[in-house]
Amino acid sequence: MSWMDRVFRRKFERHRREYEEEKEKVDKALGKPHITLTIELPESCKGMEREFEQLPDDKQFREELEEFIHDYIARKNKERREKQKCAEGENKEA
């Protein structure tokens, strides 16, 4: 990392939390849904604290997480629709 990068990082790091808070508020005001989660180190990841703490800055992790969220919501919706169909079928039979 160059000296300049270090200078910027140091100056920005001081305001990083404020920037993230501000961005969240802007997204909220624009009507963009936004969630914030706090995740503790999973039991199975003991000894990987450093890697775990670097995940918020990992672009690939965020992309994969976005894909996971999409797949998870789609799967949940499908399950809900199937359950609904089953319930409607049972009601008709009854």
Added chain:
Amino acid sequence: MNETAFMLFAVYLLTLLLALSETYSLSVSALLGALFTAWLGINYGLFGYEEALGFIDVKLAMLLIGIMITVETASRSGLFRVFGLYAIKLVRANPKLLLIVLGILSAAVSLFLSDAAAVLIVSATALAISKDLGYDPIPYVTTAAIMVNLGGTGMLIGSVSNMIIGLNAGFSFTEFSQYLLPAEFMLWFITVGVLALYYGKKLETMKPRSLVEYKIKVERKGEMLRAGFILFLMIVLYIYSDRLGLPVEAVAMAVAVIALAVMKYDSARIFSEIDWDTVFFVIAFLFVIRGVEKTGILNELAQIMFQLSGGEPLLTSLLTLFVSGIASVFLANVAVALTFTPAVKALPLAHKEPVWSALVLGTNLGGGTIPVTSIVFAMAIGALKHEEVSIDLGELTKVGAMVTTVQLLFSALYIIVYFGVISGVLL
């Protein structure tokens, strides 16, 4: 230069070097400088302990802390964010218009907020909107940073360096605005025009990925109304402070107390959000300057300035403008303002308004030129990096240098016209 003067001047230079090299934070660098100034000054009999206590400028501290409390409470309400989002919504997806509106908005928000708070709000908004539209965010975030640096140049409470210069010059709020607000408003349009021209080709190629219809959610309307009332009250009190016989620092503290009482936020949280680094830096660096002032070096600097300009008020003003402007490119503009104020005070001129105004313009405009030393640039770059946008620092420096040159040249013209032709002070 005698031994004591040499040592105190060395402490001053060392303090600047520590702050510039980022070895320590601004406040710690200045506090170390103040510690050595006190130790050397008292030991060498330049000043006594009681006199050294008088180096602490209580009025300036009151003004700084009062403004910071008011601004923190007002910005917490979300008033500026909502105002900004509505303004941006009006231009829809027109890339050039978006740049112009965002630029003007950045300067307007910065009139009331600290540069750091203003750049956070505007860069977060610019990044969110440009991301949605599929636009390159760099022209928008760069414009926001440059305009935030410009915003507040014309108001006594607009920046820390303005407060230092305004108090030392003995300007009232209205006097300060009368001399400098016209220049600021003209600079808004000149600067945003230069940036729109510079980014013109890039903006023309931008096509919105999708037209997003934003429905802006306004929450906590009551809080925003109260924040609006506080800001209105603050401006009215500042304007009438002369007639009421109230010093500006007293108004700042009074408004801060009213803001805390009206907004009902957690006061401990507000106090913790104050930029104590800047407060301690200003107080401690001023202590260093007062020590150097006692040695007579700053009087000599004033004499040099006066001789270089041949005793001509116009040349002295222009010299102050360019020297303080160039110095502020590389050093913290607060440090430049603190160094120049005793020298300007010592100038044997009947009318110093043009020189003080030149100092205000120089320190404000020079401060937003290069990414390494400019806090607004550093924060804007940080925000871009956070959003994984790659940036060319050389390009940013080029834009900053170009804009500052145009701004300083216009300021020179403004000083000649305003103080020479309109008010006739320089004639």
